[in-house]
Amino acid sequence: YASLVTTNAARHRLVAGKPKNLLEFGLRRAQGPDGGISASRYSYMGGFDATSNVAAGRLFGIPIRGTHSHAFVSSFLGLDEIIDKALSSSDGSNKCEDFVSLVENWLVKIQGASSLRGSFGETNQSELAAFTSYALAFPNSFLALVDTYDVMRSGVPNFCAVALALNDMGYKAVGIRLDSGDLAYLSIETRKFFCAIEKEFGVVGFGKTNITASNDLNEETIDALNKQGHEVDSFGIGTYLVTCYAQAALGCVFKLVEINKQPRIKLSEDVTKVSIPCKKRCYRLYGKEGYPLVDIMTGQDEPSPKRLVRGFCVVTLSSSQRELMLFHSMLRSC
Ligand SMILES: *[C@@H]1O[C@H](CO)[C@@H](O)[C@H](O)[C@H]1NC(C)=O
Ligand SMILES: *[C@@H]1O[C@H](CO)[C@@H](O)[C@H](O)[C@H]1NC(C)=O
DSSP states (O other): OHHHHHHHHHHHHHHHOTTSEEEEOOGGGSSHHHHHHHHHHHHHHTTOOEESOHHHHHHHOOOBOOOOOHHHHHTOOOGGGOOOOOEEOTTSSOEESOHHHHHHHHHHHHHHOGGGTTSOOSOOHHHHHHHHHHHHHOTTSOEEEOOSSOIIIIIHHHHHHHHHHHHHTTOOOOEEEEOSSOHHHHHHHHHHHHHHHHHHHTOTTGGGOEEEEOSSOOHHHHHHHHHHOOOOOEEEEOHHHHTTTTSSSOOOOOOOOEETTEEOOOOOSSGGGSOOOSOEEEEEEEOTTSOEEEEEEEETTSOOOOTTOOOOOOOOSOOOHHHHHHHHHHHHTO
């Protein structure tokens, strides 16, 4: 399981590219709590940046990252539900007694902004209440899920109002998360909106606010997004990562090949299941371009393959004629 998950995580990293943030969001889909803890640990080893699994964060020191749920947004009705409205500034030097009004003022300013005029009307006040409440509780890690009602007409403008209010108090909002719809299109539209806000209100860096995407992502969907073009900075990957959906198990087996210097064999009618007796050494041969060409096994006491020296080897697995030809031509170029 360790090799499987680490390999799977590394493959997702290869597709996403080095600069992207990769977040493991798989706990709820993992095979039980212990499976979830292992998956978080090995995803991190395989190149992920953070996990939503706080237990793994505590046990292994993996950075933790996450957002609220859709249920959190739909649990609110309106801003009057927020009772404690005070927020101290990031450096503690002052206190805003009514952060809710600050957010409302910003929303009015955004609605009046000439470069954004017409792109949205009234936003959903339940959602605004949820975002404001979340920001009051976690001013340093405000990452809002914006697709509960309507991403461009409500979620993104509401996020920006709260983020600009946080900015007044010396905090920097982390960003938004998209969890449905056309992720490529929505991320590009959101980026344009962020850039318009930066320009309109002179908030330096606001255009670069992070966009996280989730929604059953895997190697194929990330590759498809990359081909389309998108503005996603972080990918939250769950089910396909922790359950190793593409290959659910690593088919490794243990057989005895030698004991007390005596060879042992396991026979089978299936030729690929016959074990190869004796202790062996393994080599991976690379071509001039640096790509691995072939793996070679020798007996423990046989000489190792020499660079630029032609050798003779037997293909141990049944291969199609075409694969064999390929194999010979690769060896020739070795
Ligand atoms: C927000 O949108 C939901 C879904 O359309 C609706 O039920 C709710 O009443 C809206 N909230 C407000 C305050 O408009
Ligand atoms: C934003 O995303 C970039 C990757 O594109 C990452 O390096 C950076 O740490 C992220 N910032 C935050 C605040 O999460």
